[in-house]
Amino acid sequence: MRRFGVLLFLLGLAVPGFGQSNYAVLTGIVTDSQHLPVVGAAVKLTAASTGAIRRVVTNQHGLFEAPALLPDDYELNVEASGLATAKQSLRLEVGQKLAVDITLRVGSVTEGVEVTAGREVLQTTGASVGEVVEPTSIRELPLNGRMLIDLVLTVPGAHVGFGAQTGSTNPLYWRPGQRSAVVIGGSRPNANFFLLDGATNTDPTFNTQNLSPSPDAVKEFQVETSSYTADMGGAGGGQINIVTHSGSGQYHGTIYEFLRNGAMDASTFASMGNNHLVQNNFGASFGGPLIGKKTFFFVNYEGLRLAQADAQILTVPTQDEIKGDFSTNNVKIYDPTGAVSNPNYNPSLPTGPSNFPYKRSQFPNNQIPPGRINPLLESFLLKYLPQPNMMMMGDADSNNYLDARTENHIQDQGTFRADHNFSNGDTLLARYSAGGEYGFSPSSGMTSTTENLPGFGVNFNNLSQQAVGSWNHIFTSNRVNTVSLALSRLSMDRTSQNDGVNDIVSALGIQGIGFGGKNAWGSPWFAVQGYTGIGDTFAATPMHAWDTTIELRDTYAWQRGRHGTKFGAEFHRYIWPMWGFFQNRGYYQYTTGYTTEFGFNDGSGSGLASMLLGLPAVKQRQAGIPQMDLR
Template sequence: MRGLGVAKYFAMVVLFFTAFTLAAMAQGRATVYGTVTDPTGAVVPGAQVTLTNLGTQQTQHAVSASDGSYVIPSVLASRYSLKVEAQGFESFLAKDLVVQVDENRLIPVQLGVGAVGQEVVVTDTPVQVDTREGTLTQVIDAERVKDLPLNGRNPLDLQFLVAGAGNSTNLSGQQQNALVSFNGGRYNTNNYTLDGVDNEDPFFDSPSVVPNPDALDQFSIKTSNYGAQEGRSSGAQINAIIKSGTNKFHGSLFEYLRNEVLDAKPYLSDTVAPYRRNQFGGSIGGPILRDKLFFFFSYQGTRTVANPNAITLIVPSAAERAGNFAELCPAGFDASGTCKSTAKPNKQLTLPGTKTKAPFNNLATYVYPGSVNFMNALVPAANGAGNNYTYTPHTHAADDQYITRVDARLGERDTIFGHLIYVPTNNINDQTPALNLPGFLQDIKYTNWHVAINETHTFSPHLINVATFGYNNIVRHQSPIVPGDASWSGFGSGIVKADASGPKGFDTKVPTYFNAFAAWPLDQFRHEYQYSDMLSWTHGKHTITTGFDVRQNYTYQNQYFQGDGQVLFAASYTGDQLADFVTGRPNSITQGSSNAGRPRNVVPNVYLQDDWKATPRLTLNLGVRWEPFVAAHDDFGRVSTFRLGQQSTVLPNAPAGVLFPGDAGMPKDGIADKWNHFSPRVGFALDVFGNGKTSLRGGFGLYYSDINTQAYNSESLNQPYAYKLTINKPAGGLANPYGAGGSPYPYVAPDPSQYSSYQFTLPVTIQGFDPDFQVGRVEQWNINVQQQLPWKMISTIAYVGTNGEHLILTYDANPGVYSLGGKRQYAPTFDMIQQFNSEGHSNYHSLQMTLNKRLSHGITLMANYTWSKALDNITAQNTKMTNPFDFSDSRGLSDVDLRHVFVMSGIWRMPSLRNHFVNAVLGGWELNGIWSIQSGSPFTVMSGADNSKSLQNQDRADQIGIARTYPNRPRAQQMDEYFDTSAFTANAPGTFGTARRNSLIGPGQDRVTLGLVKRLVTVEQARLLFRAEFFNAFNHPTLNNPTANVSSAQFGKINGAGDPRVGQVALRVEF
């Protein structure tokens, strides 16, 4: 299948070369601007300004206005020359100007009096501050992308170099790329574009494809107050561009190796787990037709083989397999068969489902044959001391990335470029390695396609149009790998498969002993089409930008979660989990039939932006964006929701409160569309002294967040579209889990023509949107001062704030009620009612300081310090509310709060030496690295018991003393007791705990990443380089947060640490 995909890719590449017939927005484009003056400082109107791309010889033109100002918009990041000519003056030529993505590049021009044929050449143009926009933007330029150390060669890691960047989510098999919080925002509220085209997975709102560093040119991150041209999200805008071909051939070959030989031992381990990762490939770019047609191609392959640290399980002994659990009482038994001691680790078992003590812990007459079959097939015998079984899991991954970009000049007025990206991945790994039995794996295959076509037409130097088409396609196929294709029904149990023809999965848990889990089968197809057009008009003191952006999203998902049963054993019958398992007595069995959702929508956006040079020193940024919310429509109509007390007429047998499309007051898509979403944007930039060296900037804007399709898909889980059943403590055990009523499976969803007669099975579980659901919005503001410094440095000091309202959250609208003994308030008709609500809120304030030095004299430097405080009542949409009756009770420090963050990165290229022999030894070296220091993350002290009887299992502890942490103790003492555990106890019955959410702060982080590069051989334009890179180079332990559950034996203790020092080496050829 991979070979077919590659063949398809190269067939499509051929089409790129032969048919550029079509041509998002202009994200990723820069602006070059300035003022033309004479030697006296008087402005020069009517000057001809020509900007020339040094790589492709493409030109762009402007004419200085009556006030001497000129603006050249829609400039691609590259190297340029700028020539200015005016009658009666010498011409001005600035050479080798580096223009970065999304940059406002100020080039002031002073013309000398003289003949037009005379020319003044400037070879070193200083970097000026931004005097045109109030947007806070930082650029990760080509030098940093190419040279800074990256573990796994993932440029997304460089997002953390930016001021305001906070915590990130952990990467899992569910999403391809981790998410980052900016300025206290949620992880999934950033917007990623690639060559001006949307680059997001609409299911998770995470980046879709991430070009390798040999293909990625650079990217910008706009963190506050970006203009009306950009929207869709309330977080940061990350705009990346792929390298392009020029009139000169350039490229690379590389091989990177990560090997455990270069790694240090983990802080809490005596061994280094085997790990091999090879990343290999290359790139090439150049001309097809000089000055007319250019190409760029990159390939990277990644092969990873890992043997994580050994896993130790507790498996049943031969006696226990036969039902004899005498060894659970090492103290021995008295004559009656009662265990002589109740102190741990002694256990006195009871006969299943009774309070009668099991004599000598012998349950041989209760052994369930299906469990015996399970053990014989899946549970190995002990191979270590006691009943321990130890093994080393084996995982591997194969990822490939093919990237092609073509740029064409179609005349003096038209340019077009496009890219085609194909990324197939295949990862086979153990999803729950802590206690999983050997052989249970998940096989996840992703196939990503990304297409961008961009056409720029210049009507005149004052009027430019940019049209873009984009396509983003993600296919995910997830399959379980189960030894022997085992199933509980195959072992003889009474569990009936939820879908007669559906694929198998497996999920059985015997806590503290072992798990048998493989990922549930899942197929997903996610598509997004994007059509955008932007018109930029420079008129006098105004640069007016207007345009539209239309995105068409489509997601298809078919999932078989828990189709074979999720079986949990919890010591509910005998007093021991393993004994419950051997006797076939589960604590719960959860099953769900397959469900298929197909949410799709078409979302139009329109914007107008005016960058008005109000005075020679003051520019105002005034914009508005119309960004309506259009709810996703399910092709199958599988939508339902909860409205207390209202009876459905579409499905008249539904319990009162469950509504469907067609019922009164029920929007056809579950949520009402919002057409009145207008987002004003206001900014300013003041050239304080009029010399382009000091600017005062700021602004305010309103930004809306979209809803990912993962939320929409949840509605397809409801009856009658699917059927989910949880059986708590089934009286018949595994032999007869459904009781006298029999099994409702296999389940076949009714046709809409059968809705009127469909009989609901109680209790009903509902997932849907709250009746008053609103779309989240965030207000952003900042005020900052930029100052030009010597040595091509710019410093920025900023106050940055955000305020979020109507943020999406998840809560149970039918929790247990303490006064009802823990019964749900709408029982027995309804079980859990999971609703998406919009009562989340957030607040963020910060001081951000930045120092940025562009590459000169072989040195580049970026340093950022952020002092901030982030508050909210919930940080992620899928996190449960602690108290479903009072959302304000959860207000506290946000999960993304990091009080202090300092990050510095730099590159130092040592100069070449004249003496050939000395240069071979001491010359050609490069040192690069990243130093990161940050405060710890907040955490909440939990009760570990459902004393509120709310059925949420999210009770906080009661705080009965002063909660002190001990971050300055010696490390061993910190790990033994990080905070004063005596200050907390289990919450009182009927309460949710007095300890505040996220009231304690965990250990901080101090990490240094270093890279060393040596140029070994240089032959004409080709160089052979050796690289060695070390992450956490000084092996400084980064402790995890402590166990914060008062019911845990590990309460207050730290049991884990971050990665130790790991290394990778590489050989590169660059030309």
């Protein structure tokens, strides 16, 4: 009974346990020329970049396993008494489980045999489906804006998700420099799981990538698309497992700058002749030995400076329309207070839009009397709404304003990593990465209602950080333990460009909204049928979120006889405080209904006329300040 309880306990650890998936595992069998297992053969692996050595010994079945190996090129040496030494060069990739078959010939230990048979290198120990994006691809493939996530598209089954920045993620998620919209295996863009050096790099708030490292800071990464092992499977979509660069036995460094300029690009229809673009990616990296070629370091910095035109075709009312004069507009407007009997009503027919007992009287000359218009609202519209600068499309009062403003984006990020090799084969890794971005966007999000008029853009300021420490401890040649501790944090701050500048709510004299102080100033959001929305959108209201993830992982690998066992445990602590003003300035929706002839959608009426008369179809406001402190 006691043994059964212990077995259940181990299985309980194995089910939720995640291994250190940023490492590779090498297994194999050593036999002689008669295909008999060689017991007690000394297997030595030497890393090409750092000279780190891992030693294991074959068991009674000639089997060996070397877990928790950093991705690198390795020199494999196998020695046994009375047999010639076998040597083989190997490359181990992130998340790889590689099996090799080594045959030792009769001879002296000093006699070396170079093993070059490629068919003896097999990867048959796992059923997961995926691909590794190797250093050559990261280094040489062109990347517009140096977004590492774009290289995921080279993996079969991956394609761009809806929305260039965020896919179908929450519209509150606005991080231009941290794109995550990749669909893998038909899943949603926010269903992927990101790891960085074996630590969770997935933001729990929006289930997107927390920190996007510079391509020059990344050694390689693996994308698994299905049949995940226990050390992966953090989400239902793809598993994106990134490993950063480590220092090596020699000093190496790079300095780079990439420039994109609109003067060298062809103009597109969307740019409407305004092709302004200046994009600078620049940075440097440096690494090498630190202390006695046992400790190695790597440091990377990358900056982005982006200024580009954001051209939109919008619909705005004319100055006469703002004053209530629709005499030049082909749409007739009717007085909602002037209902009269409909002489064409037929009581013997069903009542409907074409047969209604009452109808409204048209405003004389299609003009709203000045006394019926709120002077504060009229003053606001005249002050903040631009006038048409394009010819109208036929007789329609639409698509009459070309808005061309500049989006500014500044990003700085860096990574520092240190590795230490102990004489007994233990390894220690420590890394800290941080990336900050801030700037201005004329549009306030990724929804259909965020085509903002001038004066209602968004300022954003985001910071992502991650610190990781990992220790591989070798108990014996067949028992290895890996423990890691990670701390990740994402801070997002977004405000309207009117915050602290224009208290429009007070100027409009609307009661019951506009709380939150100076930093929540701005305009209500007026959604007017037939026109581009006016004011600060839902996504432009102040939002401050900062979440923290504390993660502890431990994995124990044990090679016993013909069986390799790996089990472990994982602990996560999520801390998510957040506050925001989502409709503190109010939301008002105006339709044509109040100014149509019959009160139906009969082709008459104007949403702007309903607004001038103070007749919203929908009114919403925020009750209090939403503040969360989740664990």
